[in-house]
Amino acid sequence: xxxxxxxxxxxxxxxxxxxxxxxxxxxxxxxxxxxxxxxxxxxxxxxxxxxxxxxxxxxxxxxxxxxxxxxxxxxxxxxxxxxxxxxxxxxxxxxxxxxxxxxxxxxxxxxxxxxxxxxxxxxxxxxxxxxxxxxxxxxxxxxxxxxxxxxxxxxxxxxx
Numbered sequence: 001x002x003x004x005x006x007x008x009x010x011x012x013x014x015x016x017x018x019x020x021x022x023x024x025x026x027x028x029x030x031x032x033x034x035x036x037x038x039x040x041x042x043x044x045x046x047x048x049x050x051x052x053x054x055x056x057x058x059x060x061x062x063x064x065x066x067x068x069x070x071x072x073x074x075x076x077x078x079x080x081x082x083x084x085x086x087x088x089x090x091x092x093x094x095x096x097x098x099x100x101x102x103x104x105x106x107x108x109x110x111x112x113x114x115x116x117x118x119x120x121x122x123x124x125x126x127x128x129x130x131x132x133x134x135x136x137x138x139x140x141x142x143x144x145x146x147x148x149x150x151x152x153x154x155x156x157x158x159x160x
Contacts, residue, residue, distance in 0.1 A: 010133065024106075028099060029073060035103070037066050038075060038092065042100035046089040048081065075099065 025035060033056075040055045041047060047055070053063045067090050070076035075096040081087035092100060115123040 006133075030075070030099075033062075034066055034070055034075070037063070037070065037090075038096055038100055039103075041076065041090060041092055042097075042104070046079070046091040048087050048089055052090060070096070 021032070025031060030038075036056055037052060040052060044055070049060055049063045049067060052067075053060045056063065067076060067078065070090075071078065074093055076090050077093050078088040079091050081089050115126075118126070
């Protein structure tokens with residue numbers, strides 16, 4: 001397999017996954033950012049908005065906007081913090097818990113469906129290979145961003 005075949009396959013995978021994600025989120029009336037916030041609460045329990053901002057690596061103002069929208073659509077609510085009267089925590093509503101439980105189950109089912117027909121060794125080798133590619137991509141993108149900020153060509157640019 002050539003390097004371009006690998007990249008072309010990864011690009012095709014990302015396109016298909018992004019389209020499927022967008023369709024599923026739209027069906028539920030959610031966005032990627034809102035689901036990310038719900039996913040944190042679903043897996044880590046109620047959190048303050050400051051804790052959520054840290055987990056999502058966004059500003060507290062961004063979290064306020066997300067929580068406002070999730071409250072307005074019935075997925076989350078602000079509740080008093082049990083130990084700090086000045087703070088509030090973001091918790092899932094019944095609707096939020098139901099949707100996240102379904103999404104968790106669908107995540108498991110989809111993961112199993114993707115490896116259907118692969119023997120365990122091939123599935124494991126695929127995961128290891130993809131983790132390597134993800135690590136390399138993350139490093140190359142970071143190097144490129146740093147080089148761009150410094151005004152020089154990065155590893156993702158063709159330079160003469």
